Amino acid sequence: MQQVSSVTGLEYAFLFTLRKVNSINTQGFQPFFENLPVDPYIKGKYRSRRLSRVMVAENKLIKLSHGYLCQSREYNPLLGDVKREFAELEDGLIELEIFKNLVLAFIDSCKLHPEAEIGIHQIRTTCSPGHLGNPAPEGIHQDGTDFIGIFSVGRNNIQGGETHLYTAKKEKPVFHKILQPGELLLVNDHEFFHFISPIKSENPAPGTRDVFVLTSPSLIQP
Numbered sequence: 001m002q003q004v005s006s007v008t009g010l011e012y013a014f015l016f017t018l019r020k021v022n023s024i025n026t027q028g029f030q031p032f033f034e035n036l037p038v039d040p041y042i043k044g045k046y047r048s049r050r051l052s053r054v055m056v057a058e059n060k061l062i063k064l065s066h067g068y069l070c071q072s073r074e075y076n077p078l079l080g081d082v083k084r085e086f087a088e089l090e091d092g093l094i095e096l097e098i099f100k101n102l103v104l105a106f107i108d109s110c111k112l113h114p115e116a117e118i119g120i121h122q123i124r125t126t127c128s129p130g131h132l133g134n135p136a137p138e139g140i141h142q143d144g145t146d147f148i149g150i151f152s153v154g155r156n157n158i159q160g161g162e163t164h165l166y167t168a169k170k171e172k173p174v175f176h177k178i179l180q181p182g183e184l185l186l187v188n189d190h191e192f193f194h195f196i197s198p199i200k201s202e203n204p205a206p207g208t209r210d211v212f213v214l215t216s217p218s219l220i221q222p
Helices: 097-110
Strands: 002-006 013-021 047-059 058-062 118-127 147-156 158-159 163-166 175-177 183-188 192-196 198-199 207-216
Touching: 013 097, 047 097, 058 097, 058 118, 097 118, 097 183, 097 207, 158 183, 158 207, 198 207
Parallel strands: none
Antiparallel strands: 002 013, 013 183, 047 058, 047 118, 118 207, 147 183, 147 207, 158 198, 163 175, 163 192
């Protein structure tokens, strides 16, 4: 694991870390991105999404009861204080060994309790000739959680989609990189703001950016 930045003597173990999860073949996730429901809270229908909260118990991944995503306007000026509901992750995805490996990589990297509740967002952002896709329509922001993991699943026919981290909104980014499939960026949400630049088609055809975003705490309320 590559330690990009670290601190000692603070409550949280790291600032941000980039690692490649070698135990995961991202191609196994691709079929589950083909039938994602459109995110009804974003204008333009360019983003699709599912959301669940899970935990690991006795080395098994367990999907917890359905809930609603709730963020305050302090963290999400676009959709803060809106109780958002999304379709659950598919059972077939939850049952994949590579999916459990992803959750365990997040738990291990963040040094969480083994049975911590994790929120998992499955997100596809699309673009087409003449129409950009915006993975972060709320702009430079924090999520209001402790830890965030951004795992790149796939990039198809796109330019852009670069992930940025900032210590303050009006500062230059301290980290910027296009995450490649299999890379997991872990971020201390108390210390950094994040943003993903828009995507555009590389060729005259639609393009997609597929990611899982993991959070702890989950920000999901039953």
